[in-house]
Amino acid sequence: MLSVADNELLTRTGPGTPMGDVFRRFxxxxxxxxxxxxxxxxxxxxxxxxxxxxxxxxxxxxxxxxxxxxxxxxxxxxxxxxxxxxxxxxxxxxxxxxxxxxxxxxxxxxxxxxxxxxxxxxxxxxxxxxxxxxxxxxxxxKPEFPDFEFKDLPEGQFHASKRLQRCNYFQNIEGELDTAHVQFLHRTFGEHDFAPQHNFDAAENPTYTIEEHGSGILAIAQRHFPEGGNYWRITPFLMPAMTLVPSTGSHHTMTAAIPLDDENMWGFTITWQPDRPFDDEDWKRDLEGLTLHVNVDPETFIPERNRDNNFLIDRKKQMSLTDGNFTGIDGIRNQDLPVQEDQDGAICDRSTEHLGTTDRAIVAARRLMLRSAKALQKGTEPPQAQAAGAYRIHSFAGAGTEEQTWQELLAGNQPADGPLATF
Amino acid sequence: MLSVADNELLTRTGPGTPMGDVFRRFxxxxxxxxxxxxxxxxxxxxxxxxxxxxxxxxxxxxxxxxxxxxxxxxxxxxxxxxxxxxxxxxxxxxxxxxxxxxxxxxxxxxxxxxxxxxxxxxxxxxxxxxxxxxxxxxxxxKPEFPDFEFKDLPEGQFHASKRLQRCNYFQNIEGELDTAHVQFLHRTFGEHDFAPQHNFDAAENPTYTIEEHGSGILAIAQRHFPEGGNYWRITPFLMPAMTLVPSTGSHHTMTAAIPLDDENMWGFTITWQPDRPFDDEDWKRDLEGLTLHVNVDPETFIPERNRDNNFLIDRKKQMSLTDGNFTGIDGIRNQDLPVQEDQDGAICDRSTEHLGTTDRAIVAARRLMLRSAKALQKGTEPPQAQAAGAYRIHSFAGAGTEEQTWQELLAGNQPADGPLATF
Amino acid sequence: MLSVADNELLTRTGPGTPMGDVFRRFxxxxxxxxxxxxxxxxxxxxxxxxxxxxxxxxxxxxxxxxxxxxxxxxxxxxxxxxxxxxxxxxxxxxxxxxxxxxxxxxxxxxxxxxxxxxxxxxxxxxxxxxxxxxxxxxxxxKPEFPDFEFKDLPEGQFHASKRLQRCNYFQNIEGELDTAHVQFLHRTFGEHDFAPQHNFDAAENPTYTIEEHGSGILAIAQRHFPEGGNYWRITPFLMPAMTLVPSTGSHHTMTAAIPLDDENMWGFTITWQPDRPFDDEDWKRDLEGLTLHVNVDPETFIPERNRDNNFLIDRKKQMSLTDGNFTGIDGIRNQDLPVQEDQDGAICDRSTEHLGTTDRAIVAARRLMLRSAKALQKGTEPPQAQAAGAYRIHSFAGAGTEEQTWQELLAGNQPADGPLATF
Known part of the structure; x- marks a missing residue:
């Protein structure tokens, strides 16, 4: 729960606002x-x-x-x-x-x-x-340009898309950081043998650890397997508005939530592959219409599925247990859009929410942003803006043995010259 | 004339407003x-x-x-x-x-x-x-559900429709209670041999009596026939927002004006027939497109004739003395919509109006509503909310002899177990 | 540069505003x-x-x-x-x-x-x-009706059009008074042999003299020919919102910028020919689609080229040096619309502008209007409203010898009975 005052601080980024000043350091x-x-x-x-x-x-x-x-x-x-x-x-x-x-x-x-x-x-x-x-x-x-791994990649090894999301920027960030929603919002039936009467498997729920790093925080979600070992998902949040949702395969994806104004944001999604160009299969699986990249109107950048058409929700599909999915909406990003955009008010009122244990990453990101804004008002510059090298990181998703720590697993999946490679 | 402050009190119904509290008792x-x-x-x-x-x-x-x-x-x-x-x-x-x-x-x-x-x-x-x-x-x-006569009627003996009216709820209530407008707004030429030069027949103008009853007020309009006897129209207003416009025949109609927000309302119209199912003739005459029920867009509930198309006014028809009507708009409800919706401002400014003698019912309904809101602010609950039985009433329209009182006539047309049956 | 307070004074014309009172004297x-x-x-x-x-x-x-x-x-x-x-x-x-x-x-x-x-x-x-x-x-x-020359002309010798401009009225007035923009905004390539590298010919820049007259001011722009003599353009501004852009030929044109509200204005343009009816050639050259009169939607008066279609700008045409023009938009008025309408904010913020030497007429018109509004607030009526005869004037555009004064040239082009005929 955020006070109305802190929510204002968090969500306003126009010229002269405290959070606007934070954005204007990056x-x-x-x-x-x-x-x-x-x-x-x-x-x-x-x-x-x-x-x-x-x-x-x-x-x-x-x-x-x-x-x-x-x-x-x-x-x-x-x-x-x-x-x-x-x-x-x-x-x-x-x-x-x-x-x-x-x-x-x-x-x-x-x-x-x-x-x-x-x-x-x-x-x-x-x-x-x-x-x-x-x-x-x-x-x-003006800081040095962040040392993103994709920064000097040649054409063919990155793909960027942009969409207009009609909500405050932080509603996207909260969605990206929130690993717990994956097994609900993005669930497909058949695969999980889901039924409305189904008791969701508590073993699927993560416990969270939050760790600060040079450019922001790591949201470390641990799911313990009943048979031993853990499934880890580690999502970095990079100041001021970028998240790296864990992905499998050889590519990585970053999403930035950039305020257009306080009630609308540009969602930029960049997918890159450090080692080789995308091939046709990569395109189909990771870069086209039903992935984290969505089809948009080329003039307005409004997604094809948008609030004006109720995101083309298919209510039959939503309730079908044989070939349906939890939302009745196809596409990962498409499923995120309604719950991110259609919250209470033009800017979500966070003074009346009820956070749960899986919202710890969100709380941590809010705190980091609010702390930065308050410190900057008192003259302390955000150190992340000067930590160009700290932007050279990957997310992580994968299983580990009972003995393996997240540090070990994360480090094994980082750019060799990145700051987390030695965790 | 209402002060700006009283008009605010009358028209605002959101959470925490005094009139909003009144609505939240019913x-x-x-x-x-x-x-x-x-x-x-x-x-x-x-x-x-x-x-x-x-x-x-x-x-x-x-x-x-x-x-x-x-x-x-x-x-x-x-x-x-x-x-x-x-x-x-x-x-x-x-x-x-x-x-x-x-x-x-x-x-x-x-x-x-x-x-x-x-x-x-x-x-x-x-x-x-x-x-x-x-x-x-x-x-x-939470009160008992009102004892509306239609409450337990079987399918086929009632018909309900809903429309979006883009005005404050009270602009509809004023129109419903206002019997005097019938011979102008709803006049059809030919029938009344109307001409622009025509001096309206003062004998057609009602004099009003206002009577309180268990669930609101009765607006009793009396038109004295030059040849003796009276034509009566008795329109009940039921708290907080329902009116029963007099109808002839064996059916009855109630309209409710429910704020969606302060500048838009849902108009619900319910027609019921206590004694028998509607037949084809009833449908054509009383329940379809040009009656108190209007055709609407099934998604938005915006009437087919609406402010965006100027209610399809036909200016030739408006000025034709042979096959025209007073407004150039066909349909009773359709004729009400422009004068109810297109008043001064998003919410009608009532501080500069000029009320006439035929506006007495409106004044009485305003007073009742304002009194209720002010009393509730001081802790006195509106008694109408607890008077479930007082909602089992009919309107009345009809002629009576010189000797017959409205009480007598009204009582003769009520549900046997209704509160006005013994007036 | 105008203070925020003076800009408010200049731009607000609703009932009860000081500038609204000025408009309500004319x-x-x-x-x-x-x-x-x-x-x-x-x-x-x-x-x-x-x-x-x-x-x-x-x-x-x-x-x-x-x-x-x-x-x-x-x-x-x-x-x-x-x-x-x-x-x-x-x-x-x-x-x-x-x-x-x-x-x-x-x-x-x-x-x-x-x-x-x-x-x-x-x-x-x-x-x-x-x-x-x-x-x-x-x-x-109520003043006498102004003695416009077109006032009593017969049909066929005048043409009036109206358009909706979605900007504050004064943004139009500034554009009309601003002679310096003509050689930029309205430049056609080929004719001027323009190239992007081209240094604009400083000799084309006017120096301004401002003169008050009975109904407003004269913006007198002088361009000195290197070979001797001057090119003069004299643009009258008539209180409260009319301008006479200089025209060649036997016709004259007045434009009025009338606030619909503070963020939208009706642009009225009247062209008249005192001596003879318009013939087909006049129509083609001066009164149709690409002149100071524009084609509009007959219901809304929105120009065919408008902000919603980016004024149909043709970017290829804008950059072509063989058959292009400076804006990529065809039509004199059409070229004015984007720069008048698309300024900073719904009402242009004039506290942060940077005026140049060619903005002297604009400054003078602002001063006249502000002075009038402030004086009227103190009880002094604007004298222009009572000077009906002072509206019988023409603009002037043309060359003169080194010796000829603007007074002489202007007087030679005025209605015989007009106030400037004896300058």
């Missing part, structure tokens, strides 16, 4: 690289943390990210011309470099130095894994 | 029985008095009505599974009985007693005349 | 004459300055403009019957003359004098150049 996904198109393509609108921006890929191939409003009389630079060394407002031809510096004011007298004193708000960008990342904070505090 | 229509479908069907969303709820008919045939948000982490129970003895949230499998008691928490340890301490908000329901009724108030104050 | 365009149709046609809804009104052309041909809400119980008079000498509410048949006086209350007793004491809010109207004009201020301050 590199965050801004938009897909495919959105800005080829060099010299048309500018695109993007909203992040309550700020209205335009992004464009200059003819030289670099990506600019500027406040949408022209500093002159605030016409939107979305209408602007993407020229050789900057974007030019169509209203009066003012031109701005990717760093926001005004380069031309053709309607001013030739000898005017006014342009030297005018800057548009501009944010540095960086491309990685098919995503344009941005840093929206103070220039002097 | 059984009110919640949704059509057909909406919850057969036993074990999918849950449906329903909003009442500003509360978001889900309704479902359990496999045993009983209807549950719970707050939409799961007490755990507030995912909507709309997505839930309607199981043998309760509804199960798809997020983590928590299960709730129709009384709100948490029955299962499969993700909690087997020996946990946590579930015994968690209850969802649940409201008792009751089915009558094709409508699911609900009581949204404190359990210990 | 005759303003209310709707197109064609909207009210033939005598006796159906009433139409019109919103002006935050007020909801209905307009109707009585069977006698005169136009009434009344507050939409019936004074009785506030049902909208839009549903009313347009009868011989007034509009009749369909709810209870109350009838109101064009002056707002209640003429009939058929539901009241025959001998009642109540109707004499009830008036609907009604505003005087006047028809000129295909537009219904209205005065929404206090009756005793």
């Amino acid at each position: 590199w965050i996904p801004a938009l897909l690289a495919s959105e800005v198109g080829d060099p010299g393509s048309a500018p695109v609108r993007v909203s992040l943390l309550g700020e209205k921006l335009v992004a464009f890929r200059s003819p030289d191939g670099e990506v600019g990210l500027l406040e949408a409003r022209c500093p002159h009389r605030h016409a939107s630079l979305f209408w602007g011309r993407n020229e050789e060394d900057g974007i030019r407002c169509v209203y009066h031809g003012w031109k701005f470099g990717r760093d926001g510096q005004c380069l031309e004011m053709p309607a001013e007298p030739e000898d005017s130095s006014y342009r030297e004193r005018v800057r548009a708000v501009a944010y540095p960008t960086r491309e990685a894994a098919g995503v344009i990342w941005a840093y929206l904070g103070p220039e002097e505090l | 059984w009110i229509p919640a949704l059509l029985a057909s909406e919850v479908g057969d036993p074990g069907s999918a849950p449906v969303r329903v909003s009442l008095l500003g509360e978001k709820l889900v309704a479902f008919r359990s496999p045993d045939g009983e209807v549950g009505l719970l707050e939409a948000r799961c007490p755990h982490r507030h995912a909507s129970l709309f997505w839930g599974r309607n199981e043998e003895d309760g509804i199960r949230c798809v997020y983590h499998g928590w299960k709730f009985g129709r009384d709100g008691q948490c029955l299962e928490m499969p993700a909690e340890p087997e020996d946990s007693s946590y579930r015994e301490r968690v209850r969802a908000v649940a409201y008792p329901t009751r089915e009558a005349a094709g409508v699911i009724w609900a009581y949204l108030g404190p359990e210990e104050l | 005759w303003i365009p209310a709707l197109l004459a064609s909207e009210v149709g033939d005598p006796g046609s159906a009433p139409v809804r019109v919103s002006l300055l935050g007020e909801k009104l209905v307009a109707f052309r009585s069977p006698d041909g005169e136009v009434g403009l009344l507050e939409a809400r019936c004074p009785h119980r506030h049902a909208s008079l839009f549903w009313g019957r347009n009868e011989e000498d007034g509009i009749r509410c369909v709810y209870h048949g109350w009838k109101f003359g064009r002056d707002g006086q209640c003429l009939e209350m058929p539901a009241e007793p025959e001998d009642s004098s109540y109707r004499e004491r009830v008036r609907a809010v009604a505003y005087p109207t006047r028809e000129a150049a295909g537009v219904i004009w209205a005065y929404l201020g206090p009756e005793e301050l």
Whole structure:
């Protein structure tokens, strides 16, 4: 349970808010690289943390990210011309470099130095894994780009998708961190011989350990096998808004929940394979429509299954014990969307919830975020922002013997040069 | 004229409002029985008095009505599974009985007693005349179900419909109680030989008497015939939001105006025939599209004629003296909708109105409601809520001789065991 | 740069606001004459300055403009019957003359004098150049109708159009007064041999002089030719919201920006030709789809190119140097719409803008409006409202020799009996 005040603190990320300041200390996904198109393509609108921006890929191939409003009389630079060394407002031809510096004011007298004193708000960008990342904070505090394993992978070894989720960003984070829901929300009948009268097998329920690490926390879920040994699922949460849901196979997946505003978020999902390119089978199994990546409208990024069509729930399928599933909705991410988006209120009221023992990871993530926001208000910068190397980690899912510790298992599945490799 | 403060008091019915408390002392229509479908069907969303709820008919045939948000982490129970003895949230499998008691928490340890301490908000329901009724108030104050005449009638002798009216609930009640508008809004040309220059016949205007009765008030409209005798129309208003518009023939009609929120209401209309089933002629004349029941969209309950299509007003028909009508809109209820919905503001501003002599019934109903709300704030419960028998009444419309009193005429048209039968 | 307080003062025009009071001292365009149709046609809804009104052309041909809400119980008079000498509410048949006086209350007793004491809010109207004009201020301050040159022109010598612009009214006024944007926003390639690397010719930039005149200000833009002589563009701003953009040829054009509410405005554009009727060539060149008049949806008055379709911007055309234009949008008015509508916020935040030397006319118009609003709050009426003759003026665009003054040139292009003819 969160107090109304802490819930406000947790969920508000606009300019000038404490949690907005936390977000503005980190590199965050801004938009897909495919959105800005080829060099010299048309500018695109993007909203992040309550700020209205335009992004464009200059003819030289670099990506600019500027406040949408022209500093002159605030016409939107979305209408602007993407020229050789900057974007030019169509209203009066003012031109701005990717760093926001005004380069031309053709309607001013030739000898005017006014342009030297005018800057548009501009944010540095960086491309990685098919995503344009941005840093929206103070220039002097700009951290090194996180050392994500996917950062320097070649084309073919990563896949990124983006979707609009119409809920506060933290409702996604809570869902990602919450391993306990897997055997309910994502259950398929047949496989588990589920029946409505079924008593869920308590052995399937995890017990949680929470551990801090360099870039956030680890939610360590342990399920003890009656026959001995454990099934472990370890989900890292990386500041400020990324989660690594455990996956099997040779690929890894990270999801980022980036506020567009306080009631809507961009869900970025990046899947990467460190060792080899995806093949056709990978695509079918892990990267297409019914996985953690969903089909979206290419203009709005609204998922095909969305609240306006009740996520195409099939109530017959939901109650069928032979070929149904627990929700009546197909697709892992698709099943997450209704329970993440359709909570109480535009922003979930957390003052009246009833948390259970399996919500420990959620509580820990909330605490970390709230602690960071409160500390930053008092002048203490979040150390995770400066821990670039601590972002080079994997999640873990798998069985271990009675004797094996989670540290041992986790370390065995990490990038060789990652911080958890020696746990 | 109402002060702004009294108008607020009259029109606000959300949780914690004084008038909301009044509504929460009475059984009110919640949704059509057909909406919850057969036993074990999918849950449906329903909003009442500003509360978001889900309704479902359990496999045993009983209807549950719970707050939409799961007490755990507030995912909507709309997505839930309607199981043998309760509804199960798809997020983590928590299960709730129709009384709100948490029955299962499969993700909690087997020996946990946590579930015994968690209850969802649940409201008792009751089915009558094709409508699911609900009581949204404190359990210990739950009244007996009103003794409506239609309460125990068999299928075929009642018909219920529901529509969304996009206005505050009281705008409907005022329209129903207002007999004076009938000869204007509902006038058909030809029949009355109407012409724009026509001086309306003052003899058609009623004089009003208001009488309190056990469950509300009677609006008694008297029209004196020049040749002697009177035409009477007696419209009961039943607390908190029901009106019985006088009808001729052997059937009776009640309309309830139930706030969905403060700017929208569900209009429920129930027509019943105590003595015999409806036949084809009854259906055509009294129960289909152009009567007090209207055709609606089956998903949204928005009437086919609605504000978005200007109620399909036919301006030629409105001005035609040969085959027109006063509004250019066909259908009694359809004619009521624009004048009830399209008033000044989302909630009608009553501080600047100009009431006339024919508005006495409206003034009386407002006073009754305001008095009830103010008394309840001081601890005095509305006595009407406990007067189940006082809901067993009929309206009256008909002519009487010079000597006949309205009491005599009204009593002659009542259920034998009703409270007005001995007036 | 405007303070937030002054920006509020400038942009708010609802009832009781200081700038709303300024607007309520002038005759303003209310709707197109064609909207009210033939005598006796159906009433139409019109919103002006935050007020909801209905307009109707009585069977006698005169136009009434009344507050939409019936004074009785506030049902909208839009549903009313347009009868011989007034509009009749369909709810209870109350009838109101064009002056707002209640003429009939058929539901009241025959001998009642109540109707004499009830008036609907009604505003005087006047028809000129295909537009219904209205005065929404206090009756005793009603000014003479402005002596616009088009006022008494016969059919065929004027053309009026109306469009909905989804922005505050002043965003349009600023665009109209801003001559500097012409060589950017409205630039066509080929003609100017434009290239992205092009340094705009500083000689094309105007220097501004601002002059007050009887009904507002003159924005006098001077461009000095390198070879001697000047190119002058003189744009009058007429209180409270009209601008005359310079045009060449024998016709003249006025645009009025009339608040519907504070975030939306009606753009009225009137083109007239004092000397002769428009011929086919005039229509093609000056009055149809890609001129200052735009094609709109006949029901909503939303332009065909609008924010919902990104004004049909053609990004290829925008960047083509052979057959493109600066915006990628065809049509003068169409090019203005995105930069006027898509500014920062629903109402442009002017506290963070960076004005240039070419924004002097805008600053002057803001000052005039703010000064008027502040003076009126202290009891000083705006003198422009009483200067009917001062509205009989033309704009000017053209070249002059080194010796010719703007006064001389302007005077040579004015109506003989206009106030600027002797400048």
